């Protein structure tokens with residue numbers, strides 16, 4: 410299938426873009442080509458789709474269910490009792506609702522971590538999005554053994570052949586306070602042996618750092634380094650409370666960080682994400698929203714805006730976390746961490762892109778599209794979305810949207826009965 414996008418604004422200039430199969434094959438002022446589908450781009454701007462680097466997609470069912478609570482009562486009274494009752498159907502439709510929200514707000518790829526990997530992976534596959542799906546290794550009682558963890562990872566990875574090339578399976582290790590040391594060692598070895606990414610929460614709260622200091626005499630990233638856990642395949646969600654030494658360790662080992670500004674604010678985890686310090690040391694950074702129970706939306710435009718404004722405010726420096734930098738982090742930055750050829754509009758790269766309608770106040774006047782996108786717009790300004798060469802949204806219409814709302818209504822009535 411060939412798609413020709415005709416005269417769309419890209420970096421301030423009108424261009425034609427030709428997509429063949431799942432790749433962008435040409436970007437030029439004018440392209441003469443026959444195409445199966447022509448999308449008129451006049452009055453619109455094109456940008457790479459966002460890469461949401463930290464989600465828990467089935468938790469979309471918990472959006473707005475229990476807000477403004479302390480963490481432990483929230484988990485023990487609200488989240489865990491209901492999670493224990495979730496059926497495959499509930500996981501599936503919660504994940505599909507999250508995928509729909511991502512499509513509507515300009516995201517083409519997401520990096521997820523949750524339970525019930527086969528069902529979440531199937532939802533990603535069916536949605537048309539590109540998904541990196543981690544099955545979760547965790548045991549809050551800290552009793553899990555390395556053998557049990559290997560059996561869990563084997564069981565998850567047995568599903569690897571069931572999905573198309575858009576879906577990649579990864580390993581999820583929840584956090585240092587829910588995964589015992591022998592299991593973390595087993596996870597690191599397993600991921601190395603099978604060439605898998607590891608997706609883990611780390612240094613999210615000051616308490617986590619203080620507990621680790623008390624228990625091991627080291628900060629979390631230092632301790633993870635001491636057990637041989639760090640590597641280029643390791644993605645740390647939050648990475649909020651980092652010392653200079655931990656940043657250096659992440660740079661030395663090629664581990665990456667994912668900033669989740671909305672979740673950090675709402676859970677009162679903190680706001681001083683050390684974006685500029687990490688960039689200066691060469692740490693790879695992605696942007697994420699976190700799950701809908703703690704972020705309440707999956708809007709990457711809002712995440713960019715928060716990351717930039719917070720990054721300026723706590724430093725008292727309006728030149729910090731510039732619009733172009735955070736836009737790069739939200740697109741190409743994530744794609745590079747995941748090792749995919751996306752997050753860029755270029756010949757040969759994956760056709761994961763979004764058109765924005767410029768005929769709306771947020772984009773007028775149009776001195777700088779990226780600046781308007783970061784500081785003035787929100788994700789729902791996305792108009793047309795193509796992922797892997799397939800049109801998933803056109804003029805804000807997503808096929809199958811009504812069915813998703815109706816199924817989510819049904820499963821929520823059962824879950825919260």
Ligand SMILES: [Zn+2]
Nearest residue numbers: 610646699700
């Ligand atoms: Zn999370």
